[in-house]
Amino acid sequence: MNAAPALAGVKQAGGSTLPRHVAIIMDGNGRWAKKRFLPRAAGHRKGIEAVRAVTRASRDLGLEVLSLYAFSSENWRRPAEEVSDLMGLLKHFIRSDLDELAEANVRLRVIGDHGAFSPDVVEMIDGAIARTAGNTGQTLCVALNYGAQNEMVRAAKKAAAQGEVDEASVAANLDTAGLPMVDLLIRTSGEQRLSNFMLWQAAYAELLFTETLWPDFGADGLRDAIQAYAMRERRFGGL
Template sequence: MHHQNDAQSDTRLVVPRHLAIIMDGNGRWAQQRGLPRIEGHRKGVERVKECVRTAAEIGVEYLTLFSFSSENWRRPQEEVDALMTLIKRFIRQELAELHENNVRVRVIGTADRVDPEITAMIADAHALTAENTGLRLTIAFNYGARDEIARAARRLAEEVARGAMRPEDVDMAALEQRLDTQGLPDPDLLIRTSGEVRLSNFLLWQLAYAELMFVEDYWPDFDREAMVRTISAYQNRERRFGGLSARRTA
């Protein structure tokens, strides 16, 4: 119960308005402990719940989590099936609490290959939380950034082809309005866990000026203390946005 007090007392912690996280390292966390990879994913789901609570407590307005990429279908079928089961369980068990805590849930990505039951559950989550005004939780599921950009470009091409817009009206703003993240501000900070130093096809357009932080912790170990520590380091960075300085200090 001391967590809330800690968050309130840390008055100098300047948090990112929009925090994006690549949750990496579940399988390696499990393997180091001699456990099946799925046990790492189960632990990772538990960490998601704590992450959402912490983000809301410390004042993050938008939280975007990379949960399942469109490339993850290449994993062993047994692992993919177990992941889908975990996703269903998470929605069933956590949606009511998220709604009760005024969290607005949004899932981005495509429905290709996704179990219709999961698609229906996602639609229900969108509908139930659509009017909530607290933390905006976006989950990237069956998502790939290059595919997202290609789909947005296709929509623009279709609109030009049918005469709904002129080619000269196709600009950055027009494309952004057709991305899965339409309506969300760009992330201020991206955190990737597990020591890997790459974006892995995540939010390639939206991360143009984000601060990038790569931490050694595996996702199941990335607890509240680790999140606050990482955001504290972000606070001391100087954001330039291509030239202008904007130091993140209180």
């Protein structure tokens, strides 16, 4: 059942609207597989199904921006076989879902240094970005080879080269420049840390940690998280 009508018009306790920007740390693929005595690769494949379900649900709910932490700069420390499998899944997702994203008027945006990937992966990512660049609907922001501390250092250096360094100049040079700040940041699998993800953008985000492993999160998990968000009162440092 589509839950969008049930959420339409829901206001937070403080009177603000539903989140414009939801960011998700997708965690728990490996544990999902381990619980089922399956290889980690099976968990990652199931995780892609969850990505597909959540991105579709986010469009149904009318989210302006959905950001997904897909591959961190620290993930290179994983076994080479696992990294290769993740790259293969990324290519598969682009091949299988790009048409749907383009037809749904979704604009793909990638943050981080995806240029560090192999040339064939870079070519596919750049092609997907170019194909959806003119779309005016939802922005799907995917973090690839991303680390927030590195992003802030790069932004500060660019700001310094341009002149004065202040909050506005740093923000204008972040990978997410032009996007709204994160309203709701979700992490699955029970872990309660940000893991170097959108540290600047999530400065006043509502944080939601769920025990649900990412492959089991899906559309219902997203709707439940947004319902929980709508019950909160955001203060932004005020009383």
